[in-house]
Amino acid sequence: MRRSSSIASSFLYRSIGTSHGAVSAYAISNQRLLQAALFSSSSHTHRRWFSSLLDSVAGGSTRAASLGVVGAVASLAAAVSMSQDVYAKEPLRQELVPKEVVLYQYEACPFCNKVKAFLDYYDIPYKVVEVNPLSKKEIKWSDYKKVPILVVDGEQMVDSSAIIDQLSHKFLSDQDASSVPEDDEETKWRRWVDSHLVHVLSPNIYRNTSEALESFDYITSNGNFGFAEKISVKYAGAAAMYFVSKKLKKKYNITDERAALYEAAETWVDALAGRDFLGGSKPNLADLAVFGVLRPIRYLRSGKDMVEHTRIGEWYTRMESTVGDSSRLRS
Secondary structure (H helix, E strand, O other), rough: OHHHHHHHHHHHHHOOOOEEEEOOHHHHHHHHHHHHHHHHHHOOOHHHHHHHHHHHHOOOOOHHHHHHHHHHHHHHHHHHHHHHHHHHOOOOHHHHHOOOOOEEEEEEEEEEEHHHHHHHHHHOEEEEEEOOOOOHHHHHHOOOOOOEEEEEEEEEOOOHHHHHHHHHHHHOOOOHHHHHOOOHHHHHHHHHHHHHHHHHHHHHHHHHHHHHHHHHHHHHHHHHOOHHHHHHHHHHHHHHHHHHHHHHHHHOOOOHHHHHHHHHHHHHHHHHHOOOOOOOOOOOOOHHHHHHHHHHHOOOHHHHHHHHOOOOHHHHHHHHHHOOOOOOOOO
C-alpha cells in the first residue's frame, strides 16, 4: 500500500496543481465529489493525506477545479486499482474448496481467530457456531471440550495450530508449496505466538472490570444468544475471566499488562526487519497467526493502546487489507 501512495500522490498533484483564485460554489461541489471518492476507496492514513491535499487546492478557479477534479478522479481510480493489487488474498483453486466447513468458537478467542485468519486469507467459506462459554452446550457432541473445533466435510479438527497444519497439508500443498515452507523462521514465530503472545492478551483484555465487560459485550453482540443468555454470559463471563486473567498474569510473571503487550508488539515488528510481512511480499503462516490472535483485541481498549504506543500499526493495516473481508457464511 505504501508503494502505491507515491503513485497516487504524483497523479493527484499533476492533476490538481492549477492556479489559485476565488472559490466558487461549483469548485466546492467538485471538491466534495473528489473527497467522497477518495474517502470511499482509501485507508484512514490516506484519508488524512487526501484531506490536507484538498484543503491546499480549495482556492482553485471554477474551470481549473472542474478539469482538475475529473482528471484526478480518473487518475486516482488507476492508482487505487494498482494499490489494491499490491497485496491480495490467496484463494484456493475451486476444485480444492471443501463443501462444508463449520467453526465452533468464542468470538473473542485468539486461537479461534487464528483459524479464521487462515480461512479468510485463503477465501475458504465457513459457518460459525458461537459456543456459550458457560454451558458449552453447542459442543456437547464432541469429546474435545475446548474451542476452536473445526469440522471440514465431516472431519473434526482441534487445536488451532494443528488445525492450520492440517488445512495447509490438505489444501495448499498441491496449490502452492511456498505457502507452507519448511522454514525455521516461520516455525519459530508460530511457536512464539502460542508460547508467548497469546499469554499476554488475556491479562490485557480483562485487565479491569470495565475492559472485561467491553470484551464480553463484543462477544454477546456477535453470538446467537437469547436475552437472558446474553446477560448471564456478559456479566458472569466477564467476572470469571477477570479472575482467570489475574491467575494468568501471575503464572506468566507479568507485572505490567500493557508493558508486556507493547513489548510483544515491538518484538514482532523487529522480527519483520523492514519487510512488509514475515513471509516477504505476502503473509506466511506466522503473519496470519499473529494477525489472527490480535484481531479480536484491535478495536478494544487494549488494542487501541497497542497501536498507539507501538510500531505495529502499519503491519496490522497491511494484514487487514490483505486478509480482506471475512469468508464467513452468514445464516
